[in-house]
Amino acid sequence: MERYSGFSLFKHAFSHHENWQKAWHSPAPKPSYDVVIVGGGGHGLATAYYLAKQHGITRVAVLEKGYLGGGNTGRNTTIVRSNYLWDEAARLYDHSLSLWQGLSQELNYNVMFSQRGVLNVGHNLQDMRDIERRVNANRLNGIDAEVLDTKAVKELVPIINDSPNIRYPVHGASWQASGGVARHDAVAWGYARAANSLGVDLIQQCEVTGIRRQAGAVVGVETNLGFIAAAKVACVVAGSSGVMAAHADIRLPLESYPLQALVSEPIKPVLDTVVMSNAVHAYVSQSDKGDLVIGAGIDTYNGYGQRGSFQIIEHTVSAICELFPVFSRVRMNRSWGGVVDISPDACPIISKTMIKGLYFNCGWGTGGFKATPGSGHVFAHTIAKDQAHPIAAPFNLDRFNTGHLIDEHGAAAVAH
Amino acid sequence: MLQIYCPYCQELREETEFSYSGEAHIARPLEPQQLTDAQWADYLFFRTNPRGIHHEMWYHASGCRRYFNATRNTQTYEIYETYPLGQQPALTCDIGGKR
Amino acid sequence: MIKCHSETIRTPLCDAVLAITSDTNAGIYMRENTFGHLNLRGNPTDKAFLSSIETVLALNLPLIPCSSVRSDVFSVYWLGPSDWLLMVPIGTESQVAADLRDSLMGQHSAVVDISSAQALVNLSGVKLPELLQKAIVYDCDPTHLPVGKVVQTTFAKTGVTLCRCEDGSIDLIICRSFSDYFTLWLRDASAEYGLAVVDACLSRPKVSAQT
Amino acid sequence: MSQPNRLSVGGRIDRSKPIEFSFNKRSYEGYAGDTLASALLANGVNLVGRSFKYSRPRGIMGHGAEEANALMQLGQGAVTVPNPKATQVELYSGMVATSTNGWPSVEFDLMAWLGKLGGPFMPPGFYYKTFMFPQAWWLRYEKFIRKAAGFGHISQQPDPDIYDKLNHYCDVMVIGAGPAGISAALEAGRNGKRVILADEQCELGGSLLASQQNINGASASDWLGTAVTELASMANVVLLSRTTVFGYYDHNFLAALEQRTDHLGPTAVKGTRQRLHRIRAKAVVLATGAIERPLVFGNNDLPGVMLAQSVSAYINRYAVVPGERALIMTSNDSGYQAALDIQSAGRTVVAVVDCRYHAEGRLAQMARAAGIEVITGHGVIEACGSHSVTGAVIAPLDQAGDQITGAQRSVSCDLIAMAGGWSPVVHLSCHTGSRPVWDEQLIGFVPGPNVQQQYCAGAVVGHYTLAHALSGGAAVGAEAAGAKVPEIHFDCGDETEAQAQALFLIPHSKSVSRAPKQFVDFQNDVTAAGIELAIREGYESIEHIKRYTAMGFGTDQGKTANVNGVAIAAKALHQSIQATGTTIFRPAYTPVTFGALAGRDVGSLFDPARYTATHQWHVAQGAKFENVGQWKRPWYFPKAGETMQQTLNRECLAVRNSVGIMDASTLGKIDIQGTDAREFLNRIYTNDWSNLKPGKCRYGLMLKEDGMVFDDGVTTCLSENHFLMTTTTGGAAEVLAWLELWQQTEWPELEVYFTSVTDHWVTYSLVGPNSRKVLEQLCNDVDLSAEAFKFMDYKAGTVAGIPARICRISFTGELSFEVNVPANQGHFVWQQIIAAGEAYDITPYGTESMHILRAEKGYIIVGQDTDGSLTPQDCGMDWIVSKTKAFSFIGQRSLHRSDTARSDRKQLVGLKPKDPAAIIPEGSQIVMDPNQQIPMDMVGHVTSSYWSVCLDHGIAMGTVKAGFSRMGETVYCPLVDGRTLAAEICSPVFYDPNGERHHD
Ligand SMILES: Cc1cc2nc3c(=O)[nH]c(=O)nc-3n(C[C@H](O)[C@H](O)[C@H](O)COP(=O)(O)OP(=O)(O)OC[C@H]3O[C@@H](n4cnc5c(N)ncnc54)[C@H](O)[C@@H]3O)c2cc1C
Ligand SMILES: NC(=O)c1ccc[n+]([C@@H]2O[C@H](COP(=O)([O-])OP(=O)(O)OC[C@H]3O[C@@H](n4cnc5c(N)ncnc54)[C@H](O)[C@@H]3O)[C@@H](O)[C@H]2O)c1
């Protein structure tokens, strides 16, 4: 792999950038692999990378039905934080956050992980109780977190409406300074490039249409490019997990819903942090290009359409205008949707299944981008060892049988 | 932005009048105590979640307050039919085919 | 602020932040009409149920979805397949409810007084169509919402029951606790047309403008 | 003359209405009817901004929504608008506009030096390759990068304008009021259908507004006038100009933005600035026209390089010729129109350069006849000039347009009009999920298969002649209306056109990577070389190319860029354009103001606030309010000079020692009737309702099917088959839907009806040892004595003469009566109670004191002490879970799952601070070992905590792992401020543990 650096850029400029190597190759699939990863989103690519890097398993193919990173990885609002309430979730997301911190260097691809801080705003007494609870739990778990009062919020975000007389006044917020945003596409591409350089095959436009089994164990996958043999198949297909499960004649505790986001036209920077409000359902940050990146709520109905209902956009934008009246004259440039896989406890499933050699990593719902490195890391372990990584263990499928859920939304901790 | 035909009000109404309440035709087990944890979990949490034909329940929350079923394509969002609870859909996967 | 002329009664809109006006050029006129409201539940396929109702009200329950029937005394709105709203002259609700319960004795039915739970607001004026378009996602065009049709839908962010009156005006039934939101919204949305409030008090039987 | 490029006759501008405006601090004059762009061009201003990445000088290239360069900062102060396109801004008097980029000025931009110097080091994706070292420095690099972010700026003042929305229903929605749309609307309207015709421009007419053609013998503008008059006369037709349909959603729902006052300027009389139209249509007619494609050649971004159609539009519609000496570069017939227009405007046409070897179309012949030089088989390979066009380099091309075949030569000119073919405006049809299809013949993408009831007419489906647009429009208009297609003939004399040539990148003598920049996406500085580089690096999917280069990411969403980009990529990938595909068009077609999307749903109307019938009284008493769900509940009633804690102390003591009153009207109330009501309650609640007698109340707990506590409240048996259920304030609507769900879906055989009566009844809790004495004064038809009216009894009677339902229930542990009267009489009864209570110093109290008083008794608040993860057992409420009911109530089975049945789950216990003066903050986490290193093992958290004035110490409730078996043990709460508070695990019932007080 050719190393990227300021120097390499400088060097290539003199040959008019005619000699850059491919970031990754697009080979035809081999007849068989040790591990087939279905889904070329951030999680799938990270899984492939860590399989190769940490476990030395390089006979790996990532099969992607569209283009790499074209799923939710390419359509999320890029918020990264780890201030989750429950110990299990906090451990998982914080593991991820620690991997984020050296990721650009590790991948030699600048994923622009920008720790500009994340605010979760509270609007009523119960919100504030929940915030206190979460921040305390975070601190004792070793995660940086603070409770801010209205004044401190205003200092961080001068344009926020801090009037006490509005319908949803800002009572305060939780603040994770180490949270922030990252460049979503770069995460997928960085992992793709690094995985490919370790020998992983990245096969795009390859849709898995069946999972072949023999005697209760996986033997490979059917695809539009033909059968590909593999003793281990790992599904990391986010919103399509239900469809994938059906290929193996199993069901998952998941439903897929449209989730929308939108961007404004680029404006001169006015917002340095990420501001999230669960109560009014709006999340906003400003990108390095100047556009406001805004996350909306999910549609209430199941859907695979990668688009949602207009009233969701209307509601989100009115919430944004309520929090930030100065945005009223800004204009929406584009809106889009993704398909998120919602689990009953708002926590992911990182698990073996009853079928030998079949693994699922899904259920990240509205908030799995931030987990990309950590998720890939623990999932690779789970696949390689056929045994859950300790951090992943609580996120097994069996929890739905035993009742040992990790109820992140029960505690009003926001997703994203 | 769906427009849904309420089989009770007998006209098309805007999505905002309704609330969605998940997959249809999931009967509550008559004797839950007889089930294993896994069987119970299957009823509680596990869903078909298909891409394509989906039978689902809607509640006409801001209208007649009736629950009813709909057959909808989760890929195109086209609604093929709505029908009262207790009835079977006219269109099923086998007829309509998966998309 | 609307004054209330009864010592004991304050209808939902009494507390709403509107002044009564005698504006005759307003684009929108609003008044609160007061009735007793009874919610009526029963099985429409049960002849006994229907006839028990008819005995008391001297009219047939509307069975066609989204329809209403009216007599000199009563109006009945279809709300759902086993659900009706009965409006009776104010003050008679307890009696009518009792009569209905007597008549329905032994049948699966329910008569519930909800007179205080809701307000009936009548809106009229040349700008009414546009105002309705602002607030309501339902198609309120007279071809679609003709006289007598009853529709439960949303008014901005609250629920509403609509009925087109003989004179083309619209009756809106809103929830008591949302009446402040309703009036705020109405005032804001009709500011460009002029809004006249034509009395909103229960105890005054006749419409008269006062400030 | 002050407007050197203005023609003295023609156009749709009003020369009698001159308009003053300023651009970049210089004053100019235009006319009514101008856009900012046409006025600037009239004044010879063609340098209007700087490009985003390389800070290159940019001019106006288009005349409408396609404009990529001319982004403005419009207006000043609170009303300033960032980024409108000058081509879409109608000129008004006093307009102040500035460029959005360029420092210190657009003419002399320092960033341009950076762009020039740094340009070679800034290929697509350069930032992914650098700024990585040292690791911690990214934020610093980013600070610098952010300095260059954004185009316009926003005001820090609140928006003074208002916005609103209108909902529409129609039979036929026609989008675009060019010849095709007008013709369609006429037919649909004539058939009596409800029709809406919307167009983004200030006048209906589309391309007719700039057309020199005739229709059936009349001039285009006369035909248009007649048609619009007819449409306006139809009551069933709504005409919306200045209205952009920006989104086409499912089930034929469309969203459109109408600009109502923007064209009047900020000082105009105020109305709604912009209006969002929300339209549900039975059928949709897309007549959105086509956008002309630029040609991609070296330095094609110089000011003075324009779309040929735009040049014609400026001349014919605005009477502005944007140059003296024009060179036209075309790949199809339409470039000749611009040539003819320029010539008839009296300016010089240097030549028409046509890449085709044969150019024999009608317009080409007319041009030749007019003496215009036509150079076939050539291309403009490069524009010359530093701040604007001063010339061009042309060269002969091979037939395919791939290679330069001979010597190049320079020509001098100050305007290059480019006609690269047409891109139908397929955007809206894509919003519905349909993908456009490449048409080899038309050389453009046309709408893909219809997903909804959608029709297309005119240039959007490649019907490029006026006659075809008109007749096609009439046909689909009739079809969409369900009517017979009329036999109307349109004679426009434009039926013949020669085949266009596909030309997406004009070759240069140097290779693409070395040639002067050949721009594809002007706004985002994406060049042909950039696209090729992306592909070279493996970003082969068109979506990767888009994301890697930012092609189509701009505020113009690639209207002029995407097709060229796709074609260039296809060629580099050696695959067809169809196989390469487009990127996805998404809403918004053009940008939409946030304020309009929000409409009235801001400020106090953002979310309804619900009030009780006694609210005004609370306000008059100076109550502080708490938001609970949508309700405004009195939180506490401070008296002058009191701190909050003093108020709470006073309120609590009043309740414990005399009498207090609380407005509990917000509790949800559901009337439940039917012979199976009891059975229904048995199934919904955890406890047994079989033997609750009429006249009795009982507390109930509801679980979700997963076994977790979901809601609670007291249900009263009014008569054998009649119950009144109360729910939490926030849960009321959800509980009603929940009851309906089970009854309608699972147990339709159960005869039971539910009616919400939350708003009908007010509920006043009259609480304290003197409560009976107060009530006795107002109630003479109920025996309130302890013997006759027992704890958990219900009786009907009158209070202050008003029919009332009275319950003896208690959430505070004191003797108390809950008085329910119809809300219309609520305020009256409240006042009577207050008056009657005067002798006992009756004290109104709010939710906060209520919380303290109930916590002293260990009663839970669902949603505060529970969070969806606690079972009744976890809450210490196993006593309320019936073990004998025949039917497996909702949630029961889940309680027996292996994890849920564990005895060491987190359990809700009382916590007594070791330091009696301490109040442990709510939300504190609980640990067993305060000295453990982080990460600490947390065993639970504090859910409720208060100062109990009655007990004179702090009290708290919280969850603790295996808490029930740890009674008496000490736990610790490490606080943010470094303190650690110790507490003893105890029973949550702190006060009157035997319940003696409320029983007497
Ligand atoms: C609008 C929106 C906003 C969000 N905001 C945030 C946020 O701010 N912060 C955050 O942390 N998270 C956020 N998320 C969630 C986050 O995007 C996802 O959790 C995360 O990106 C999931 O990554 P993934 O790799 O698992 O899935 P994906 O990126 O969706 O990848 C799955 C891939 O599988 C492929 N695939 C599916 N079926 C098949 C098949 N049969 N064969 C082959 N390939 C197949 C798909 O094409 C896809 O590329 C948001 C999501 C959305 C939609
Ligand atoms: N000679 C050629 O090759 C050629 C090519 C293209 C067009 N034309 C001419 O163009 C005309 C085609 O007529 P037409 O009616 O199809 O197109 P048109 O360009 O005349 O009208 C389209 C109208 O739709 C509007 N519009 C586009 N998108 C919109 C949206 N989302 N919301 C609101 N308005 C929107 C545009 O502003 C425009 O006014 C004919 O007169 C034809 O001669 C010629």
Ligand SMILES: Cc1cc2nc3c(=O)[nH]c(=O)nc-3n(C[C@H](O)[C@H](O)[C@H](O)COP(=O)(O)O)c2cc1C
């Ligand atoms: C964080 C983020 C920022 C984006 N910014 C822009 C933008 O500035 N302009 C734009 O056109 N699209 C932007 N997009 C949206 C993409 O164009 C695209 O809509 C999205 O990735 C979904 O893909 P699809 O629309 O092709 O389905 C952004 C997307 C994300 C996730």
Ligand SMILES: [Zn+2]
């Ligand atoms: Zn209905």
